[in-house]
Amino acid sequence: MHLLEIQNLVKKFPVQKNFFGKPTAFVQAVDHVSLSVQSGEIVGLVGESGCGKSTLGRLILKLVSPDEGHIFFDGKDITSYSSSDMRPLRRQMQIVFQDPYASLNPRMTIGTALKEPLLVHNIVPRKERQNRAAQLLEMVGLDEGAMNKYPHEFSGGQRQRIGIARALSVNPRLLIADEPVAALDVSIQAQIINLLSDLQKKLNLAMIFIAHDLKVVEHISQRIVVMYLGKIMEIFPSCALEKAVHPYTKSLLSAIPVPDPSFKKERIVLKGDVPSPINPPSGCVFHTRCPLAVERCRLEVPVLRSITPENEVACHLV
């Protein structure tokens, strides 16, 4: 059984309202997305900014409620769960955020912040919470002395470690990592990715790793999901990047820099900008920039279909 399964999830955000407060225009942030995650699996989610990947992460955690579709967690349909129904489940799904400077309460010491989830879920006896917090800090490579300090006394990388420790304090089964390294230096990025990858193995976490950098995602995840304008374009195993077939994925792959000056490779440069999500193109949303687009792409929306057991793609031409 899948730990997490989402079916045809849709989220629209109103951007314009008429005189009577009725929304007249929407941003189609997530458009009929289906995806499943096994327990202990890392799924990478990539896409340009604004393609709906963060919204998808928040939909899964029910921080934003979906307009259509279903979310199954551990076999239960949690789509219509109220916030109090969700409360016990929140232990099992946690999130790590992008901006380490905004993800910790500036008025709370690290110790208090780490003990808070334990208090909220009442899972560790009060006397042992201090020890548990120290343990968590050690797990992410910080020392116990951090406990009495405030977030502003730490660097970005350290704060991200604290954010990870806090998310893992309740022993979740699913972790949404919402661009956890996008705001960090490259050298720190590697540390955080390795930390997440080690912890994932140790704790057998399922993880959705959101990023806009394919190289980062390739390193950590088993499967990669490519999104464009709120839709999934392709799902493929990260061990076989070259087997990706969707023209969008190919153009993304061709943009990964290769640290070898003598190596010449074909760059697929997309023309134009991402179309407005308020008024997405008809048919395949990618057709306006696709080098292969034909008449059919303008008219007919391609569905996500399996072409090999691990590879699913939404394109008419492959």
Place this chain on the structure above:
Amino acid sequence: MKKRSYIRLVFDQFGHARLNRVALIVMMVLFGIAIFAPLISPYSPTEYNLDNALVPPQSSHWFGTDEQGRDVLSRMIYGSRVSLSVGFVAVGIALIIGILLGGVAGFYGGKIDLIISRGIEVMLCFPTFFLILAVIAFVGPSLINIMIVIGATGWTGVARLVRGEFLKLRNQEFVVGVQAMGAKSWRIIFLHLLPNSLAPVMVSATFGVASAILTESSLSFLGFGVQPPTPSWGDILSQSREFMDIAWWLTLFPGAAIFLTVTMFNLVGEGLRDAIDPRLKN
């Protein structure tokens, strides 16, 4: 990096300007006077002695005496209790109402926010002072009533501030994180949102104290304030009108006291506002 708490940082920043330090000290002295009034006032504030009426300032009566021979200094010392307690209690009431309504509006948003925001706008439309006068005319002037009425009409600024801060903080990642953690609303509001929005609220509270003191003095001046024989600055000022041309001290000292107190509170507020401004942080 040396460990310094935020409060310490603000305090240091505040102390940089000499004017701020002076204002704070004057404020402290005023508190001291109000608290220790029975110990420091040379005479009883209500005991009259008609043989000694309208005595100009001299060594036995520093600020002179009024038309009933009461010592003006003693009356003013006791009067500071009225002014300061009205100032603080009224602002306390305004803070409670403002934080609750503003917090609820900012946290829940939607229709609740719409209703509360329109309510605030309606309140802002009233000329507050005349509203207070009208209400006092109905419920009768007493210290408690004045505190309640000033507090109940002065919460709009606080409510707007808190609402704005909450709206701003609500989508910050740490707040979303606490939600994702499964925390209940009260925990999010009181432990995460409120502590991070209090700084500007405290500044506005300081200005609020100054304006409440001024309102109380105006009410007393018009005879709607604390009733005689309890002394208050506005009341002393009001009685002095009849003797203005023969007893200048009756007008000058209470006027100066009101002026000084209001100015000092405003200065402290101003200094605090500058001190919490993140752009000034080094």
